[in-house]
Amino acid sequence: xxxxxxxxxxxxxxxxxxxxxxxxxxxxxxxxxxxxxxxxxxxxxxxxxxxxxxxxxxxxxxxxxxxxxxxxxxxxxxxxxxxxxxxxxxxxxxxxxxxxxxxxxxxxxxxxxxxxxxxxxxxxxxxxxxxxxxxxxxxxxxxxxxxxxxxxxxxxxxxxxxxxxxxxxxxxxxxxxxxxxxxxxxxxxxxxxxxxxxxxxxxxxxxxxxxxxxxxxxxxxxxxxxxxxxxxxxxxxxxxxxxxxxxxxxxxxxxxxxxxxxxxxxxxxxxxxxxxxxxxxxxxxxxxxxxxxxxxxxxxxxxxxxxxxxxxxxxxxxxxxxxxxxxxxxxxxxxxxxxxxxxxxxxxxxxxxxxxxxxxxxxxxxxxxxxxxxxxxxxxxxxxxxxxxxxxxxxxxxxxxxxxxxxxxxxxxxxxxxxxxxxxxxxxxxxxxxx
Numbered sequence: 001x002x003x004x005x006x007x008x009x010x011x012x013x014x015x016x017x018x019x020x021x022x023x024x025x026x027x028x029x030x031x032x033x034x035x036x037x038x039x040x041x042x043x044x045x046x047x048x049x050x051x052x053x054x055x056x057x058x059x060x061x062x063x064x065x066x067x068x069x070x071x072x073x074x075x076x077x078x079x080x081x082x083x084x085x086x087x088x089x090x091x092x093x094x095x096x097x098x099x100x101x102x103x104x105x106x107x108x109x110x111x112x113x114x115x116x117x118x119x120x121x122x123x124x125x126x127x128x129x130x131x132x133x134x135x136x137x138x139x140x141x142x143x144x145x146x147x148x149x150x151x152x153x154x155x156x157x158x159x160x161x162x163x164x165x166x167x168x169x170x171x172x173x174x175x176x177x178x179x180x181x182x183x184x185x186x187x188x189x190x191x192x193x194x195x196x197x198x199x200x201x202x203x204x205x206x207x208x209x210x211x212x213x214x215x216x217x218x219x220x221x222x223x224x225x226x227x228x229x230x231x232x233x234x235x236x237x238x239x240x241x242x243x244x245x246x247x248x249x250x251x252x253x254x255x256x257x258x259x260x261x262x263x264x265x266x267x268x269x270x271x272x273x274x275x276x277x278x279x280x281x282x283x284x285x286x287x288x289x290x291x292x293x294x295x296x297x298x299x300x301x302x303x304x305x306x307x308x309x310x311x312x313x314x315x316x317x318x319x320x321x322x323x324x325x326x327x328x329x330x331x332x333x334x335x336x337x338x339x340x341x342x343x344x345x346x347x348x349x350x351x352x353x354x355x356x357x358x359x360x361x362x363x364x365x366x367x368x369x370x371x372x373x374x375x376x377x378x379x380x381x382x383x384x385x386x387x388x389x390x391x392x393x394x395x396x397x398x399x400x401x402x403x404x405x406x407x408x409x410x411x412x413x414x415x416x417x418x419x420x421x422x423x424x425x426x427x428x429x430x431x432x433x434x435x
Contacts (some may be wrong), residue, residue, distance in 0.1 A: 311350040389413065391407050
């Protein structure tokens with residue numbers, strides 16, 4: 001961590017203690033679920049406290065001097081990769097990469113964990129009217145030589161970063177991986193690809209993008225406190241050094257939370273225990289994203305920087321079952337056209353990303369070097385209920401025995417290799433063409 005981040009952490013220590021006193025931790029059911037996750041979901045090599053399985057299942061019931069980056073190319077602007085369909089690709093010989101020895105959350109290594117329906121490896125996203133080539137790891141490393149790529153947000157940002165690093169490792173192994181734990185749930189990882197590449201890939205755990213305390217840091221606590229005007233996260237101290245910044249957040253905003261601004265309560269969400277009018281979380285997400293982009297703009301010095309904001313990739317907990325039922329996400333193929341629609345709350349979050357990124361790009365149109373893009377994956381991800389680990393969370397899970405009816409599931413994150421690689425296919429095109 002840089003000196004600036006350490007200083008920020010020290011300054012905020014007193015504030016964090018006060019915020020903890022404001023939090024309520026009186027919901028035993030959530031505590032039990034959190035303890036269950038702590039014991040069963042965290043792999044020995046990469047402990048994670050970032051998953052929201054039960055809450056997501058509930059929300060799904062509510063349906064509706066570095067070298068410069070390449071200049072924009074008009075050909076990419078004509079390709080709308082968000083509009084298309086999943087097609088079966090007989091040319092896929094097997095997984096793109098072997099995740100077994102990668103620095104990746106063990107629960108996402110579906111091939112290693114013996115997920116039986118390996119058809120999820122053979123579906124390829126085909127945009128309407130254009131092509132989307134698979135990422136070339138050697139070409140990608142040449143493209144970003146000497147640069148720092150940063151993935152900022154919740155565990156979906158980490159999921160994408162780990163898949164990218166694992167694929168790049170097929171042509172150049174990272175020399176070192178640095179891991180820092182500031183406090184429970186606050187993570188920073190950096191992979192370093194040595195010369196001639198000189199590429200750094202980092203992940204910054206920041207589920208609300210702004211300062212938060214509570215469940216996002218300690219699963220024994222039931223709610224979160226979110227300080228909307230506190231851009232004191234570790235990523236904020238390092239933003240000037242980021243050449244490509246990928247922001248992926250949204251899954252934590254539906255959770256119960258109190259919102260603070262200028263030191264006072266300005267709203268609450270899903271908190272019937274407090275005397276506050278319920279605040280719609282999509283509006284909070286929009287405000288936080290706007291402030292994040294303004295902060296990035298203000299602290300980005302002269303030079304090239306690509307800022308990519310991902311739209312939410314929905315979870316697929318089947319509302320007919322509980323989150324811990326073996327059929328919570330047991331579908332073995334993508335949805336057909338018209339079989340599944342983007343849910344209303346996911347559409348609202350997507351709309352916020354599209355509009356706020358467009359506004360940021362318009363403001364900075366006069367400035368050379370700083371580019372904003374949207375990684376619009378909501379629809380293509382909505383169509384892939386088959387791409388999650390489900391109950392196959394550990395090596396050789398249920399390899400020779402049936403899956404019990406009650407079992408832990410992950411229907412939020414993506415198998416790697418799998419759907420998440422499509423996100424990185426698109427990212428490479430954006431970096432290469434300035435999309």
